[in-house]
Amino acid sequence: MSDQRTQVGVPVLRRDLYAKVTGAATYTVDVSPPGTLHAKVVRSSHAHARITRIERDAALATPGVVGIVVAEDLKDLFPRFGHIVPDHCILAIGKVRYYGEPVALVVAESLFAAEDAAAAVEVHYEELDAVMTAGDALADGAPLVHEEFYRAATDESFAAMAAAPTEDGDGGARDNVAHTVELEWGDVDAAFADAHLVVENERVHYPMLYAYAMEPYNAVADFRDGRLHVTSTAQHPFMVRTDLARIFDLPLSRVRVEVPYLGGGYGSKSYTKVEPLAAIGSWATGRPVKLVLDVEESIYTTRADSADVTVRSAFDAEGRIIAREFDVVLDSGAYADNSPLVLAKTVNRCFGPYRVPNLRARGRSVYTNTSPASSYRGFGAPQGSLPGELNIEKAAAELGLDSFEIRRRNLVRPGEEILRGKRGIDADLLGDLEMLANSLQSHAREDSAIGIGFTASDAGAFPVSTAQIRLQVDGSVLVLSGSTEMGQGSESALAQIAAEELGVPLDAVSVAQSDTGTGPYERTTGASRTTTLAGLALQRACTEAKQKVVAMAAEVFGLPEADIASVPGGVQVADRPRVPFGEVISRWFGAAAGEVTGVGLVRREGVTQKMPPFWEVGVVGVDVEVDPDTGAVKVRQLATVADVGFAINPRAVEGQDLGAATQGLGGALFEELIYDGPQLVNPNMVEYRVPRMQDLAERIDTMIAERGDGVGPYGAKGAGEGTLNPMAAAVAGAVAKAIGRWPTRVPLTPERVWRLMNDLPEEDGE
Amino acid sequence: MADGGELGRTVRANVNGTEVSRYVANRSTLAQFLRDDLGLTGTKVSCELQVCGVCSVLVDGSPVSACTYLAVDIDGRKVETVEGLADGDTLHPLQQAFVEEFALQCGFCTPGFLMMSVALLRRNPDPSEEDVKEYLDGNICRCTGYRPIVEAVQLAATRMREDGHV
Structure with missing residues (x-):
């Protein structure tokens, strides 16, 4: 069958x-059920302050206001959420931990009324000393962001991925360290002592x-008759359901996301954001409540963890890595959210897809009075690879090797372990490297400054996936x-996978996704897992459905199952013409009615026993040009290899x-989000500048390497994060070549590059 | 949107070829009017500062940011939104080209890109790559990396010139 695929592998x-x-x-x-109320969040105006009083009478008198919810109204609920550490207050309890934290929720007949009333809620504060940076938070005697210590969720799948939190014993927190992770093998100190060359990058940001x-x-949340129905912008509806069920002490079956x-x-x-706020609004008013954040509120809701990393590597005379040592500090903001996992992944991903015989990597995730950090595409890999790959580039320069050659000497070969005891790499990185080198070098100019980056991410997340397929009597498939x-x-x-597996036209397949009330369980939509894990579950569901149809056909035709062959689109009975699925179903039920459901399950067994389910590699290169007068960086070439x-x-x-x-x-x-004092200076899309159309690279080459080496359907692996991960490292390496200085932080804004070129500090006041 | 106590006025406008008349609050934006009063939810809102281009619609043929354009200001004017582009089941050449070139992924920015592209091609039926990039530089897309959008606009432009599409 494998050479006859018609529905997959095609654009x-x-x-x-x-x-x-x-x-x-x-x-x-776009979702607004009839009778929907509108909510507006009243937010903290301090980074760290005790809430002394909340006056809501004036706000409640605003025309159209239906209710105002504050933390003390939630006493009968579990008032926090968090899938690893349930430390995140729905509404601030007792004190606020960051500027912008939700303090009250106003619910009104219209958005205008809710906005007017929110402005009329008076919150009185007693200001507390704040810790605005990880450095401040780690200082002796620093004020505590959390006085309480929260036990991590007991879910073993998170225990398998994240480190255990700092155990305390007496129930109180001792410092602002939210989580620590350590990874070590070999004899690092001896290796450094024997090294031909030691290369260090200090505090890369x-x-x-x-x-x-x-x-x-x-x-939008609708809580009525002991049931909660939420429609939301959640990547992981099943994880959100768990948080909501705990808040309201409801069975999972009564929470539909x-x-x-x-x-x-x-x-x-990823994970829970505004769903608890909308839900308590509906719980308090008995009507559907819609809450839409604006972009500034969204920025204060979740950001990526910033990182400060120090790295030191030891090399032998041939340029082979003999040891690497990393110290990682993440500024994780006011609440843990997914930062424990981001930390674990930063530690796993910082040293790169190289043979590292001796390794010591230590990471700390630190609470600060800044907005909560959590997942963002590739998490851990960008933070770790910037210092890790810059360090490799620096070593290459000192060893007199080019960027490609030092990696040829150190990249892991197919099947080799990157993390001890984990799945060996299911990719051919040397093959990818040659594709990248050919692409970039064949279009290089005399003054080209080429930087490259390699990452490998232990991706795929924890393998718990299910899928269902429903064959209909008319031949269509759900x-x-x-x-x-x-x-x-x-x-x-x-749809392509189902069409391929069942041998039906693509148009016959409909797909319904992400409804915990009517659809099957999927742990997350993250870590590039869907094609691999949901795809495997779907393949298995198709197999089960086809087996059921064979059994039904055997009954219908009065033949042993062995005489019925499963063929594309139906079954083959002896030498008769193919009988389509729908006809078998119809004849078995004795009516033009009924359906057959196939179920597919994926867990940690068989091909997905070994973690991670697959490695997602990042292979990128850029060719840049730096304006000597302004420091502006222009990307001439962008080349990527998707090893999928x-x-x-x-x-x-x-x-x-x-x-x-x-x-x-x-x-x-x-x-870059920039704090100056208690609040961000650029929480908007004017001052937070993202790539625009005119930033497009002059030449773009997106290559795909297909070697069938993944555990997913047809040898597939996940994609979608890889090319982000080493990009900052590749650009920083290229800029270093162009200007002859080593950057210590990104983004490489024109001012920062100009400062570097002129031997000035990269930041004011440094 | 208008509630008791809200100051407002009645506006009459032509929206996608249909004459409409509604009482709107003075502080209603055009985006709120289109989405909440007319149910034309194809127009999306994101930055609310006129820099992302998501909410772009055409008023009397010119692109405006519906997030900050007041609804009362459309009185007597002609408004075009993404819902008015297709001719029945036949997609507008730009819509067809966006699908064929994978010029969208999540699709949230797409209505804005389409309306800006309509405005561009009316002014310049044969835009160079640089013309497209310059005209659409005020529209942000976080999914595609932009190149497929440039390709889609140029593909549509070619087809529209060949077909004499206006």
């Missing part, structure tokens, strides 16, 4: 795009970033999946890769 047009170009596609922000999914966080099309996700819509369509094209890719095993839809893979690479260029050249 089919994505079905969701038709509804999206006409304006007919429904996003959460990766900035706080905002993913800017263009649809801001929003949700539905997710229509997402206006961008990129990891930033695929049910809990994976969210957030723009990545899963709706189309899942098998591309279900090659055009979609290329689109994901260029998109991820472009976001990576944003972090490398433009994007």
Whole structure:
């Protein structure tokens, strides 16, 4: 069969795009049930302060206001959320921990009324000393962001991925360290003592970033008759359901979380955001409540962890790595959210896809009085690879090797372990390197400054996926999946897999996604897992459905099952013409009615036993030109290699890769959230500058390497994050070559590059 | 949108070829009017500062940011939104080209890109790559990396010139 694939590996047009170009596609922000009230959040005006009093009478008197909820109204609920550490207050309890934290929720008949009333809620504060940087937070005697110590969620799948939190014993927190992770093997000290060359990069800084999914966080909640129905912009509806069920002490079966099309996700819509706020609004008023954040509120809701990393590597005389040592500090903001996992991934991903015989990597995730950090595309890999790869470039320069040669000498070979005891690398990085080198070097000019970056991410997240397939009597097919369509094209890719497995036309397949009330469980839509894990579950569902049809056909035709062959689109009975699925179903039920459901399950067993389920590699290179007068960086060439095993839809893979690479260029050249005092100076899209059309590289080459080496359908692996991950490192390496100085932070704004060129500090006041 | 106590006035406008008349609050934006009063939810809102281009619609043929354009100001004017582009089941050449070139992923920015592209092609039926980039530089897309959008606009322009599309 493998050489006769017709529905996968071909660039089919994505079905969701038709509804999206006409304006007919429904996003959460378009959902408004009859009788919906509108909510507005009253937010903290301090970074760290005790709440002494909240006056809501004047606000309640505003025409159209239905209710105002504050933390003390939630005493009968579990008033916090958090999938690893349930430390995140729905509404600030007792004190606020960052500027912009929700303090009260106003619910009114119209958005205007809610906005007017929100401005009339008076919150009185007693200001507390704040810790605005990780350095401040780690200082002796620093004020505590959290006085309480929160036990981590007991879910073993998170325990398997994240480090255990600092155990305390007496229930109180001792410092602002939220989590620590340590990874060590070999004899690092001995290796450094024996080294031919030791190369160090001190305190390389990766900035706080905002993913800017263009649809801001929003949700509609309807709590009635002991049931909660939420429609939201959640990538992981099943994880949100768990948080909501705990808040209201409801069975999972009475919490329904539905997710229509997402206006961008990129990891930033992972886990719970505004759903608890909308839900308490509905719980308090008994009516559906809609809450739509604006972009400034969204920026204060979730950002990426910033990182300060110090790295030291030891090399032998041939340029081979003999040891690496990393110290990672993440500024994780006021609440843990996914930062424990971001930290674990930063530690796992910082040292790169290299043979590292001796390793010591230590990481700390630190609470500060800044906005909470959580997931953003590739998390951990961008933060870790900037210092890690810059350090490799610096070593190459000192060893007299070029960027490609030092990696040829150190990249892991197919099957070799990167993390001890984990799945060996399921990619051919040397093959990818040669593709990258050919592309960039064949278009290089005399003054080219080429920088490259390599990453490997232990991707795929924890393998818990389920899928259902429902064969209909008319020959059409319904695929049910809990994976969210957030723009990545899963709706189309899942349809292709089902069509291929069943041997039916693509048009016969419909896909329904992400509804915890009616669809099957999917743990997350993140870590590039859908094609691999949801795809595997779907393949298994198809297999089960086909087996059921064979059994039914045996009964219908009065033959042993062995005489019935499963063929594309139906069954073959002896030498009769093919009997389509629908006809078998119809004859078995004895009516033009009924259906057959196939279920597919994926867990940690068989091909997905070993973690990670697959490695997502990042292989990128850029060729840059620096304006000597202004420091502006222009990208002449952008080259990427997607090592995806098998591309279900090659055009979609290329689109994901260029998109991820472009976001990576944003972090490398433009994007950075900047705190000055208690609040951000640039929480808006005027001052937070993202890549625009005129920033497009002059030459773009998005290559796909297909070697069938993944565990997913047809040898596929996940895609979509890889090309973001090493982009900052590649750009910083290229700029270093262009100007002869080593950057210590991104984004490489014109001012920063100009300062470097003129031997000035990269920041004012340093 | 208008509630008790809201100051407002009645506006009459032509929206996608249909004459409409509604009482709107003075502080209603055109985006709120289109989405909440007329149910034309194809127009999206993002930055609310006129820099992302998501909410772009055409008023009397010129692109405006519906997030900050007041609804009362459309009185007597002609408004075009993404819902008015297709001719029945036949997509506008720009819509067709966006699908074929994978010029969108999440699709949230797409209505704005389409309306800006309509305005561009009316002014310049044969834009160079640089023309497209310059005209659409005020529209942000976070998914595609832009290149497919440039290709889609040029493909549509070619087809429209060949077909004499206006």
